[in-house]
Amino acid sequence: MSPTNEIAQIxxxxxxxxxxxxxxxxxxxxxxxxxxxxxxxxxxxxxxxxKLPLPALAPESVLPKNIEGVNIDxxxxxxxxxxxxxxxxxxxxxxxxxxxxxxxxxxxxxxIVQDRATGERLIxxxxxxxxxxxxxxxxxxILQPGPIDGGSIQTDIIAHLERFCPIEFTSEPGGCDIAATxxxxxxxxxxxxxSSHRVNTQKTNPQAVNLVDAxxxxxxxxxxxxxxxxxxxxxxxxxxxxxxxxxxxSGRTTSFTTGQITLINATVDVNYGGDRxxxxxxxxxxxPMSQGGDSGSLxxxxxxxxxxxxxxxxxxxxxxxxxxxxxxxxxxxxx
Numbered sequence: 001m002s003p004t005n006e007i008a009q010i011x012x013x014x015x016x017x018x019x020x021x022x023x024x025x026x027x028x029x030x031x032x033x034x035x036x037x038x039x040x041x042x043x044x045x046x047x048x049x050x051k052l053p054l055p056a057l058a059p060e061s062v063l064p065k066n067i068e069g070v071n072i073d074x075x076x077x078x079x080x081x082x083x084x085x086x087x088x089x090x091x092x093x094x095x096x097x098x099x100x101x102x103x104x105x106x107x108x109x110x111x112i113v114q115d116r117a118t119g120e121r122l123i124x125x126x127x128x129x130x131x132x133x134x135x136x137x138x139x140x141x142i143l144q145p146g147p148i149d150g151g152s153i154q155t156d157i158i159a160h161l162e163r164f165c166p167i168e169f170t171s172e173p174g175g176c177d178i179a180a181t182x183x184x185x186x187x188x189x190x191x192x193x194x195s196s197h198r199v200n201t202q203k204t205n206p207q208a209v210n211l212v213d214a215x216x217x218x219x220x221x222x223x224x225x226x227x228x229x230x231x232x233x234x235x236x237x238x239x240x241x242x243x244x245x246x247x248x249x250s251g252r253t254t255s256f257t258t259g260q261i262t263l264i265n266a267t268v269d270v271n272y273g274g275d276r277x278x279x280x281x282x283x284x285x286x287x288p289m290s291q292g293g294d295s296g297s298l299x300x301x302x303x304x305x306x307x308x309x310x311x312x313x314x315x316x317x318x319x320x321x322x323x324x325x326x327x328x329x330x331x332x333x334x335x
Contacts, residue, residue, distance in 0.1 A: 004029065004042050007070050011044045014067050022061045023048045025077060032073040043071040050234075051076040078233050086230070086252045087149040093158060095229030095298060096250035098145035099125060101132045101161070102153055106146025108252040108296035110310060111235050112227045113216065113333040122216040122333060123159050123225060125296030126312045131164035131215040133272055138163065142217045146252075158224055164215035165330040168208035170269070171277045210280045212322040212330050213270075213295075213312040231256040232300055235335050238324050239306035241284050246302025249311055251294030258302060259289040259319065268320055270313045283320055284309050290319045299324070307335050 008029050015027045026047035031038045046063055051074065054062065063072055084090060087098045087106070099109040107129030112121050123142070127133060130142050143151030144158035219225045227234045230250050241247075245261045263285035270278050290297065290311055299309035299321045309321035328334060 007042055010068050010070050025049050043073040045073045047077045087145050092224050092226045093144050094226040098149045098252045100146030101130050102141045102143055103132050105148035110296045110298040116332050124216055126213045127164045127215045129296045130217050134166055136161055159217035159219045162216045162218045165212050167278050169276050169278045170208045210278055211326045214327045214331055216331050235307045236305040239301050241308045248300045249297040251297035253291045253293035257289040259286040261286055286319045290314045
């Protein structure tokens, strides 16, 4: 019998006792990881929902270092659940799934954050995802899944809008009565002269700049949302982005993707549709790692659980995200 088969038999004999321990969600046989690298030593591998430091564990929750001379290795895997589509209804809902203001299509539930003043858990996403690009009121219904994914006010309200950072547009449809009168007069003259061209009013503010596209919502029931982000786990703290940094995200449309920061301190003009454009300063840019519906995804460092940014825009060639500290400061929350 090979050593691996012998270890498998020891694992079979001990699995029930291990699985009965708090925080243990699985047991298998695999190579032990040492110093971040896979070794050649075969071990009994215990999967836990969350790795905790030894002082935080009750005596009965401390795993043995070995069983019958076979080493025990521990890996963190989060909560294991039956797979669902990101566009399904999730209760409790993790980060990375469909969400949206009741008047939009859908974006992504980024993560849970904490209100600095009250300590309340809040859902973080984009202004244009859960605050309808400024066209929303505090208390508006937030649906999970978003409306385009079948979410409805009757059955799928997961939160209410708490607050948002307003987006200042450099150009948007005009609302001035005087300009509208001139436009109407000009269009009447054009029609009388047989021209097929028409003019519209446009409000411009070349000095308008933004740092973030962000909003938070208060869950209807705190038990209906999870701190965990699908395929990433729970974000812990923040890290400043830098050129070449490896990053990850978990979003509604393209699920789990990875990339690298290719630009820092970027100034970008973002098209919000409906003839609205907004300029953003001090942004991060990566290669293509998102599509429509991924807006609101939390960007996390490639080699840690630290949050780096909040995804809000992109194209077929690029992904744009706000620095996370700017987001947290504007929303007055913490990861």
